[in-house]
Amino acid sequence: MNKLTTILSLIIAVFGLHHTLTARPVDLQTAQSIAIEFMGASDMQLVSTYRTDKSAAAFYVFNTEDGFIIVSADDCETPIIGYSHEGRFDPNNIPEQMEAYLQDFVARIQYGIENHIEADELTARQWELVKNEIPNHGLGLSFLLPHG
Numbered sequence: 001m002n003k004l005t006t007i008l009s010l011i012i013a014v015f016g017l018h019h020t021l022t023a024r025p026v027d028l029q030t031a032q033s034i035a036i037e038f039m040g041a042s043d044m045q046l047v048s049t050y051r052t053d054k055s056a057a058a059f060y061v062f063n064t065e066d067g068f069i070i071v072s073a074d075d076c077e078t079p080i081i082g083y084s085h086e087g088r089f090d091p092n093n094i095p096e097q098m099e100a101y102l103q104d105f106v107a108r109i110q111y112g113i114e115n116h117i118e119a120d121e122l123t124a125r126q127w128e129l130v131k132n133e134i135p136n137h138g139l140g141l142s143f144l145l146p147h148g
Helices: 002-021 028-039 096-114 121-136
Strands: 045-051 057-063 068-072 080-084
Touching (some): 028 045, 028 068, 080 096
Antiparallel strands (some): 068 080
16 A cells, blocks of 8 residues: 555656646736846836747737846746846847847747747746745845846
8 A cells, every 4th residue: 555655646746747847828917027026126018029930929028117028928938038227128129139039039939839848947946936936025036047
C-alpha cells in the first residue's frame, strides 16, 4: 500500500509540474498589473498589442507618464520583454532594430504557442513569482528582466 501511494504521489507531482510549465496566455488585466507593479506607476496606458499570425496576443506595450514597458502575453516567454524609464513607446515611429527585436519575440511566442513549448525553468519561476508578488504587492519585480 505504501509503494502504491508513493507511485501515485509521484505521478500526480509530475503531471502537476507539467501543468504549471505548459504555456498559457496572459490576459490584458494580468499584464497591466505586472506593468504597474514593475514600473511603480499607477497610470498605465495600453498603446499596442503585438499579435501572432493566428491573431493571438504575443505581448502588450504600455506607456507610463515618462516611460514604457513590454509584457509578454504568454507565459512561455519571460514576463518583461523590455522597458524604459525614459521616452514613450510610439507604435508609429519604431526604429528598425527595435521592430526586428519585437518581431523576434512575436515569432518565439508564436512558436511556443503552436508547439506547446514549456517555459524553461527560469521563466516558469518568474511567472510563479509574479502570481505570488502581484496580489501581495511584493517588494518589486526586478527578477522579471529578460534573460538570454
